Amino acid sequence: MTIPIVAFPGTSPISTTVLGFGCASLGSRVGQRKGTRALSEAYDLGVRHFDVARSYGAGSAESILGNFIRGKRENVTVVTKAGIFPPANNRLLAKGILVAGRLSPRTVASKRRRSYEQAALKQSVHESLRQLSTDYIDILLLHELTYRDQIEHDSLSALRELQDRGLIRAYGVATHGKEIMRLERAGHHVPIPQVPCNVLDRNVQILRQQGGATSALTHSPFGGRGTLSSLYSNPVFLREASDAVDAPIRSLADLGRLMLACALHLASPGVVVCSMFDSSHIRQNVETATQRFDVARLEAFVAKVSSNKSGTS
Numbered sequence: 001m002t003i004p005i006v007a008f009p010g011t012s013p014i015s016t017t018v019l020g021f022g023c024a025s026l027g028s029r030v031g032q033r034k035g036t037r038a039l040s041e042a043y044d045l046g047v048r049h050f051d052v053a054r055s056y057g058a059g060s061a062e063s064i065l066g067n068f069i070r071g072k073r074e075n076v077t078v079v080t081k082a083g084i085f086p087p088a089n090n091r092l093l094a095k096g097i098l099v100a101g102r103l104s105p106r107t108v109a110s111k112r113r114r115s116y117e118q119a120a121l122k123q124s125v126h127e128s129l130r131q132l133s134t135d136y137i138d139i140l141l142l143h144e145l146t147y148r149d150q151i152e153h154d155s156l157s158a159l160r161e162l163q164d165r166g167l168i169r170a171y172g173v174a175t176h177g178k179e180i181m182r183l184e185r186a187g188h189h190v191p192i193p194q195v196p197c198n199v200l201d202r203n204v205q206i207l208r209q210q211g212g213a214t215s216a217l218t219h220s221p222f223g224g225r226g227t228l229s230s231l232y233s234n235p236v237f238l239r240e241a242s243d244a245v246d247a248p249i250r251s252l253a254d255l256g257r258l259m260l261a262c263a264l265h266l267a268s269p270g271v272v273v274c275s276m277f278d279s280s281h282i283r284q285n286v287e288t289a290t291q292r293f294d295v296a297r298l299e300a301f302v303a304k305v306s307s308n309k310s311g312t313s
């Protein structure tokens with residue numbers, strides 16, 4: 001069984017796997033060696049979509065991914081982001097990564113800077129191309145662009161120009177559904193949105209109900225780090241979920257499978273990007289992405305969670 005493929009519009013159609021590998025922890029929580037092993041295992045199992053950002057790993061995630069995709073460039077799709085930047089002088093951070101192999105995510109996040117000015121975005125894309133050792137980016141996303149940023153800098157125009165020059169094949173914005181709709185309503189079209197998507201989060205439904213996100217990029221199917229274990233320790237949630245899907249949830253792995261299957265269903269047609277540096281997570285997530293699930297049961301799970309948010313608190 002192979003991972004299903006989904007298509008996105010671009011200067012030429014972009015096809016990729018519905019399961020994507022999220023690199024937010026690369027070069028911070030996860031060091032270069034372990035990170036590269038995980039990228040390699042996911043690739044060998046068929047994952048072809050990789051999500052990174054200029055800011056991830058204090059700027060080191062792109063170069064780790066760039067080294068990994070060397071020789072595989074035509075086989076993979078790479079999303080990277082601009083707008084949030086690593087520290088200007090990150091020699092100390094880079095040294096920290098080199099010495100410790102990784103940095104605390106808090107240290108990395110505290111050093112980030114933001115700018116949506118056109119010149120800064122163009123410069124960021126050139127730096128991403130250099131770090132990723134590639135001459136094109138499949139999809140460039142403005143990282144947490146707000147309506148106010150767009151009004152102030154007309155940031156989306158910079159991306160249209162980069163697309164015309166062939167440096168990026170497609171572009172969009174990575175933020176929340178409401179912000180995307182605000183941009184769209186004001187006439188600032190976002191060709192490809194990237195939003196969170198899981199059973200607890202209605203971002204994708206909001207976009208689709210309002211006519212946005214024909215094909216969407218989505219992330220965080222498990223609700224981010226720690227959410228899955230906290231749901232697993234909630235007996236009300238577990239009972240309701242088991243009743244809705246008419247199958248017992250006996251382990252964290254069972255819940256993980258259900259959460260990912262649900263995100264893949266909600267995101268369809270689209271990509272679901274998750275962090276999966278642990279080998280057992282990679283194998284389980286690839287297996288889930290290749291399976292067929294009973295849609296009626298997944299819908300029942302979504303309906304139950306939506307109608308009773310108290311079960312998730």
Ligand SMILES: NC(=O)c1ccc[n+]([C@@H]2O[C@H](COP(=O)([O-])OP(=O)(O)OC[C@H]3O[C@@H](n4cnc5c(N)ncnc54)[C@H](OP(=O)(O)O)[C@@H]3O)[C@@H](O)[C@H]2O)c1
Pocket residue numbers: 021022023024025051052143144174175194219220221222223224225226228252253256257273274275276277278279280281282284285
């Ligand atoms: N603004 C944006 O565009 C934006 C925002 C947030 C995230 N993202 C992207 O989305 C990616 C994922 O986001 P996230 O980390 O917030 O959320 P997530 O993927 O929902 O959660 C990841 C957590 O779940 C664990 N996990 C993975 N598979 C599992 C499984 N089968 N069973 C149990 N646990 C499992 C991961 O562990 P291990 O990693 O240790 O295996 C990690 O701790 C990021 O890396 C980034 O690329 C983008």
